[in-house]
Amino acid sequence: xxxxxxxxxGLATVATLxxxxxxxxxxxxxxxxxxxxxxxxxxxxxxxxxxxGPALESAPLNELRxxxxxxxxxxxxxxxxxxxxxxxxxxxxxxxxxxxPDFEPAxxxxxxxxxxxxxxxxxxxxxxxxxxxxxxxxxxxxxxxxHQTCFACHASRVKDRDYVFTRLAP
Amino acid sequence: xxxxxxxxxGLATVATLxxxxxxxxxxxxxxxxxxxxxxxxxxxxxxxxxxxGPALESAPLNELRxxxxxxxxxxxxxxxxxxxxxxxxxxxxxxxxxxxPDFEPAxxxxxxxxxxxxxxxxxxxxxxxxxxxxxxxxxxxxxxxxHQTCFACHASRVKDRDYVFTRLAP
Numbered sequence: 129x130x131x132x133x134x135x136x137x138g139l140a141t142v143a144t145l146x147x148x149x150x151x152x153x154x155x156x157x158x159x160x161x162x163x164x165x166x167x168x169x170x171x172x173x174x175x176x177x178x179x180x181g182p183a184l185e186s187a188p189l190n191e192l193r194x195x196x197x198x199x200x201x202x203x204x205x206x207x208x209x210x211x212x213x214x215x216x217x218x219x220x221x222x223x224x225x226x227x228x229p230d231f232e233p234a235x236x237x238x239x240x241x242x243x244x245x246x247x248x249x250x251x252x253x254x255x256x257x258x259x260x261x262x263x264x265x266x267x268x269x270x271x272x273x274x275h276q277t278c279f280a281c282h283a284s285r286v287k288d289r290d291y292v293f294t295r296l297a298p
Numbered sequence: 299x300x301x302x303x304x305x306x307x308g309l310a311t312v313a314t315l316x317x318x319x320x321x322x323x324x325x326x327x328x329x330x331x332x333x334x335x336x337x338x339x340x341x342x343x344x345x346x347x348x349x350x351g352p353a354l355e356s357a358p359l360n361e362l363r364x365x366x367x368x369x370x371x372x373x374x375x376x377x378x379x380x381x382x383x384x385x386x387x388x389x390x391x392x393x394x395x396x397x398x399p400d401f402e403p404a405x406x407x408x409x410x411x412x413x414x415x416x417x418x419x420x421x422x423x424x425x426x427x428x429x430x431x432x433x434x435x436x437x438x439x440x441x442x443x444x445h446q447t448c449f450a451c452h453a454s455r456v457k458d459r460d461y462v463f464t465r466l467a468p
Binding site: 175176178179181182183184185186187189192193194196221223225228230231233234235236237239240285286293294295297298 | 345346348349351352353354355356357359362363364366391393395398400401403404405406407409410455456463464465467468
């Protein structure tokens, strides 16, 4: 084999390996759908969970958001229980907002942006206040750098509420 | 009995009747908790219903709102089924909004204001597009004048979506 042929074959092999790796990354898998650092995944059926409360994030985000919780989280909210018990899970859905075409004073959801998850496990996540974090776009976790910001922000602002921003809407 | 005694007794009787009437009005009853015109009541357990979507109403209302739906309504939304089938119920929860003390760019719920209900019954409510309306404050329906505005507004703006403003958030 001539050196040029070998080089071409080598490049082709590398390209094939990248292609295989890319296909593998697109397939659903426990590791591929879990957040960096924490290993948090999107919980099944969260869209059916009970409302905690809505919020609007003004510029630059311009998002409407709604937090829902599993039964363990909702029960803790209703009892005013802090810290939240292990097993509590909170999910925040977010959408860019747009002016309603039907009623001018209203801002309503446009396209979905992120889904953000907090999972309480006081042993597994002892280093981050007992919570594991996951931030997802189109069902896929965002990168590690973004996940490094979660705990620092929650710890600096709402440590006294067990690191949870959202209160139960009355 | 002297005239003065009779007058005092008469006043006491009237006062007693008012007191009894007042107690009766405070007790939950089908008629007392049902909306004028439509006879719609707050459905049991609606706070556990599935999210349809959030919204923000700007000035003068300054409210955050979240619509939830019963399973019949959610199923219809997911199928894109119009008109909604009989039995569909939508509930809109509303709160005045306030700036979050924990995160400046966020507007979050303050005190609850109204809860508004739409009940689909194409025969019972044939005169109002198949929907009955109820608007409640602290669990009690507001007056008839306010209920006279519901259908006219929905009919003028979203008749082509079976009179329903809120879309299912993606």
